[in-house]
Amino acid sequence: MADSRLCNGIIGQQRACRILEATLKAGQFPPMLFTGPIGVGKRTCAIKMAQAANCEAESARPCGKCRPCRTIALLRHPDIKLIVPLPPKRKKSPTETKAEDETANVLQVAVEESQNYLLGKPQPNLDPKRKISIELVRWVRKEMAKPPIMAPHRFFIFLHAHQMTPQAANALLKTLEEPQKQTTFILTTDKPNELFDTIRSRCRLVKFSAIPAGTIQDWLVEKTDTKKEEAVLAAQISNGSPGTALRFLKDPDEFLSAPVKKFFSLPKADTKAILSTMKELQRTPLATVVSTLFFLYHQTLMTKHGLETEYARGEPAIGRKAELCGTDYLRRVMKYLSGRLEDCRMYLNRRLFLYTLLSSLRKPIK
Numbered sequence: 001m002a003d004s005r006l007c008n009g010i011i012g013q014q015r016a017c018r019i020l021e022a023t024l025k026a027g028q029f030p031p032m033l034f035t036g037p038i039g040v041g042k043r044t045c046a047i048k049m050a051q052a053a054n055c056e057a058e059s060a061r062p063c064g065k066c067r068p069c070r071t072i073a074l075l076r077h078p079d080i081k082l083i084v085p086l087p088p089k090r091k092k093s094p095t096e097t098k099a100e101d102e103t104a105n106v107l108q109v110a111v112e113e114s115q116n117y118l119l120g121k122p123q124p125n126l127d128p129k130r131k132i133s134i135e136l137v138r139w140v141r142k143e144m145a146k147p148p149i150m151a152p153h154r155f156f157i158f159l160h161a162h163q164m165t166p167q168a169a170n171a172l173l174k175t176l177e178e179p180q181k182q183t184t185f186i187l188t189t190d191k192p193n194e195l196f197d198t199i200r201s202r203c204r205l206v207k208f209s210a211i212p213a214g215t216i217q218d219w220l221v222e223k224t225d226t227k228k229e230e231a232v233l234a235a236q237i238s239n240g241s242p243g244t245a246l247r248f249l250k251d252p253d254e255f256l257s258a259p260v261k262k263f264f265s266l267p268k269a270d271t272k273a274i275l276s277t278m279k280e281l282q283r284t285p286l287a288t289v290v291s292t293l294f295f296l297y298h299q300t301l302m303t304k305h306g307l308e309t310e311y312a313r314g315e316p317a318i319g320r321k322a323e324l325c326g327t328d329y330l331r332r333v334m335k336y337l338s339g340r341l342e343d344c345r346m347y348l349n350r351r352l353f354l355y356t357l358l359s360s361l362r363k364p365i366k
């Protein structure tokens with residue numbers, strides 16, 4: 001559909017975009033499940049789908065300018081709701097007994113929290129303890145009993161749908177079994193296997209994929225004015241997610257593992273140090289371990305070339321490493337780590353992987 005603007009600005013998701021544009025063209029919106037890694041465009045496409053379905057423009061929808069488009073972008077449209085996992089409830093005090101008060105509280109938090117997920121905002125880090133609770137789904141069911149306030153197509157968009165409690169999932173399943181013409185559900189998740197099969201099978205599946213590092217790199221340079229050098233690094237670390245690349249550029253420290261930084265700062269690591277680092281890394285994803293090393297050695301190489309960054313200035317370990325290591329060695333390490341970044345996404349023996357990785361970096365070479 002040439003006149004749709006649904007996927008403008010979405011990179012590398014041609015297959016998902018084709019399905020969404022066909023759905024929009026047909027004008028019928030079954031429940032949909034968007035799956036794929038974090039930060040590849042699932043939330044953006046879900047919000048834009050709600051805009052496109054309700055846009056007042058004759059063509060090229062969503063126009064982004066009409067009242068529905070604008071209010072949906074701000075998540076202030078009364079019929080378009082974003083449901084996100086919320087922090088666990090406080091323990092009830094003996095005076096708090098009214099169920100209505102409790103529900104009103106949950107809804108208030110839900111509205112406030114959804115503002116963290118506005119179009120164009122980088123995804124906040126999500127605590128796995130947060131849940132989509134039964135109260136939220138009950139509220140959705142109550143809303144559905146009333147006609148939409150102003151939208152032809154009402155949307156409920158559930159982000160991180162796998163973080164639903166079993167009770168919430170059962171209630172949602174019941175809702176999906178009683179479809180309503182003017183109400184659409186979009187569920188997004190990076191862990192579809194943690195969703196109930198019964199929910200998965202009720203939804204039209206739209207798969208989003210990880211995006212090649214080269215594509216992300218070019219996009220960063222063209223659209224966000226990032227320097228080539230930084231774009232290469234952010235793209236490598238992003239794990240196929242433009243959203244992650246942007247977050248990394250904003251705050252590298254959020255992506256760095258503390259035990260890996262400690263290991264990096266050792267002038268020389270013996271077997272004992274390697275084993276104790278491995279122990280500290282028990283819960284850290286391998287990709288984070290490798291990307292932290294990649295980042296630190298990259299900073300070291302830049303420093304070696306006299307291109308010290310602000311980050312390196314604040315981390316004396318980088319300057320020390322630059323003095324201890326030769327340029328050729330640092331280049332070899334970068335190449336090695338770049339290969340490991342690919343490997344660690346595949347299934348392998350975690351302990352062996354870590355041991356080999358840390359052992360090969362145990363002492364600097366001139």
Ligand SMILES: [Zn+2]
Pocket residue numbers: 054055056057062063064065066067068069
């Ligand atoms: Zn519009």
